[in-house]
Amino acid sequence: MTSIHQLSRATTSSARRRSFRAAAVGGAGLATSLLWLIARTLGADLRADQHNGQGPQVIGVPLILGFTLVISSLGWCALALLEHYTRRATIIWSALAISILLLSFAPILLAGASTGTKTTLALIHLTVAAILIPALQRDSPKGS
DSSP states (O other): OHHHHHHHHHHHHHHHHHHHHHHHHHHHHHHHHHHHHHHHHTTOOOEEEOSSSSOOEEOOHHHHHHHHHHHHHHHHHHHHHHHHHOTTHHHHHHHHHHHHHHHTHHHHHHSEEOHHHHHHHHHHHHHHHHHHHHHHHHHSOTTO
């Protein structure tokens, strides 16, 4: 009877963790969409020339939301895999997340874009990190 109760508690904890993480990913998507809206309201152009011979890319909500959800989900998956295979998942994942955040600024710096566009993109990257890193760390199983 005790093992059934422990299994039930572990399953409930796992389901709660998945729900919390899904909410964090969704919250990051919502936050970046709101930042895009605020930037557009304040007059930011939100176009970037990627120096690939084509015209400037328009940075719209679908692009922002899509990238946010994909990258956030990949971060979640990376943490889940680390939790499965190592005892130091949170530490490793946090270092990885911060490294990726820092690397994500390179395209912003290199893109041909207005200051407003670069500032908006940098704020979007920081917002995703500010939401996901603490949320996923907090929700990680003890001992990770």
